[in-house]
Amino acid sequence: MERYLGIPIKELIDRFPDVGAILDGRGIGCVPCSVGSCLFGDIMEIHNLSLEDENALMKQVASVVAPGEDVRLPESRKSRPARPGGAALSPPMKLLVGEHTLIKRFIALVPELAERLELESEGGRQLVLDGVDFIRSYADRCHHAKEEDILFAYFDPELDILKAMHEDHRRGRGYVKGILGALERRDRDGVAANLFGYAGVLSEHIKKEDEILYPWMDRSLSVRQVGEMFSKFREADERFTDARAKYGIFVDTLEETFLERSAEVRR
Amino acid sequence: MSGFSGCPGSRTIEFKKEEAHEGTAAKVPSQLRQWPIQLHLVSPAAPYFQGADVVLAADCVPFAMANFHNDYLKGKALAIACPKLDGGQEVYIEKIRALYEESGINTLTVLIMQVPCCRGLLATAVQALQGSSRKVPIRYAVVSLQGEVLQEEWIET
Numbered sequence: 332m333e334r335y336l337g338i339p340i341k342e343l344i345d346r347f348p349d350v351g352a353i354l355d356g357r358g359i360g361c362v363p364c365s366v367g368s369c370l371f372g373d374i375m376e377i378h379n380l381s382l383e384d385e386n387a388l389m390k391q392v393a394s395v396v397a398p399g400e401d402v403r404l405p406e407s408r409k410s411r412p413a414r415p416g417g418a419a420l421s422p423p424m425k426l427l428v429g430e431h432t433l434i435k436r437f438i439a440l441v442p443e444l445a446e447r448l449e450l451e452s453e454g455g456r457q458l459v460l461d462g463v464d465f466i467r468s469y470a471d472r473c474h475h476a477k478e479e480d481i482l483f484a485y486f487d488p489e490l491d492i493l494k495a496m497h498e499d500h501r502r503g504r505g506y507v508k509g510i511l512g513a514l515e516r517r518d519r520d521g522v523a524a525n526l527f528g529y530a531g532v533l534s535e536h537i538k539k540e541d542e543i544l545y546p547w548m549d550r551s552l553s554v555r556q557v558g559e560m561f562s563k564f565r566e567a568d569e570r571f572t573d574a575r576a577k578y579g580i581f582v583d584t585l586e587e588t589f590l591e592r593s594a595e596v597r598r
Numbered sequence: 599m600s601g602f603s604g605c606p607g608s609r610t611i612e613f614k615k616e617e618a619h620e621g622t623a624a625k626v627p628s629q630l631r632q633w634p635i636q637l638h639l640v641s642p643a644a645p646y647f648q649g650a651d652v653v654l655a656a657d658c659v660p661f662a663m664a665n666f667h668n669d670y671l672k673g674k675a676l677a678i679a680c681p682k683l684d685g686g687q688e689v690y691i692e693k694i695r696a697l698y699e700e701s702g703i704n705t706l707t708v709l710i711m712q713v714p715c716c717r718g719l720l721a722t723a724v725q726a727l728q729g730s731s732r733k734v735p736i737r738y739a740v741v742s743l744q745g746e747v748l749q750e751e752w753i754e755t
């Protein structure tokens with residue numbers, strides 16, 4: 332069984348599709364991941380299941396990949412320390428989760444935005460440009476830059492989970508380019524498809540970070556590193572003080588506009 | 599029912615221990631890097647506080663917790679206080695605020711006992727942060743009378 336811990340998860344799921352369903356049943360969403368290069372053993376470490384849950388999951392996986400073999404967990408996983416009250420995120424991680432909230436509010440508006448695209452009018456095109464500005468300035472420069480330049484720098488860049496996060500950022504930026512290209516061609520369907528593409532990547536990405544990556548990173552960081560990161564985030568935010576307020580108002584206004592229009596349509 | 603109705607912090611309890619084995623334990627070195635340590639006596643201007651990760655421990659914590667030096671004190675500066683018995687605690691708020699603002703400390707870890715009166719030390723650290731122009735992450739741990747960590751959390755800043 333232990334030999335399977337060193338196999339990239341996508342390869343393992345490709346060879347044994349039932350493993351994907353087993354992981355899914357435990358809330359471990361590796362099946363839709365676009366990269367899938369994380370090793371099975373690392374996924375166990377990152378998700379930090381209780382010993383009982385991890386043993387049960389390993390038995391399920393073993394029954395698929397190595398029926399009849401004994402299941403033995405690596406020693407380090409058996410002896411992990413209990414972490415009383417360790418679930419609460421540190422202040423810098425909470426700040427990142429808080430930034431996700433505004434991005435998720437914008438993503439939730441994408442279906443309305445796509446439905447009401449008016450590329451023939453100046454105002455309609457400007458709305459798309461404003462959305463792109465939100466993505467590039469707030470989601471990317473203010474939020475993703477904190478992750479890529481500060482948080483991820485505390486970890487080995489060769490970690491597969493970090494490569495997967497970088498890949499998500501890269502795909503998100505690709506969709507933004509796609510939005511602008513389609514806008515230039517007045518291609519309404521192209522703009523909508525890229526907006527939905529962006530929303531899909533970011534929704535999954537944020538869920539992975541909030542529920543899995545940030546808690547795992549927080550468990551790995553020392554108190555010293557948390558303090559340093561907090562100071563660096565605050566320094567970075569000082570450059571974005573006005574922008575944070577501006578983009579908060581942008582999403583507020585978008586929500587009010589769309590909610591108002593939806594109410595009018597219902598009437 | 600024990601029949602005890604007074605302050606839990608003053609309740610008399612005896613912990614029965616097995617006889618310790620002799621001659622096998624290695625000598626554990628102290629991780630203390632400074633003097634003084636009492637909160638009234640320390641100066642926020644002291645070099646060991648500048649940019650440091652600081653532990654603010656209730657007086658009883660290091661006695662209850664066998665691994666205090668290695669688990670919490672190592673690599674950190676220290677201040678100790680008793681929120682129940684110390685006088686002049688208004689000075690504590692100003693002194694901790696000076697640690698945040700003037701010493702530029704990196705983090706503050708507040709270690710308190712599980713008895714209710716000990717919460718006052720955490721409240722003092724938080725009150726000082728509320729009055730501070732510079733924000734610092736505060737972590738706290740609640741230690742049982744037998745030295746176990748019952749709870750460990752970051753404070754919302």
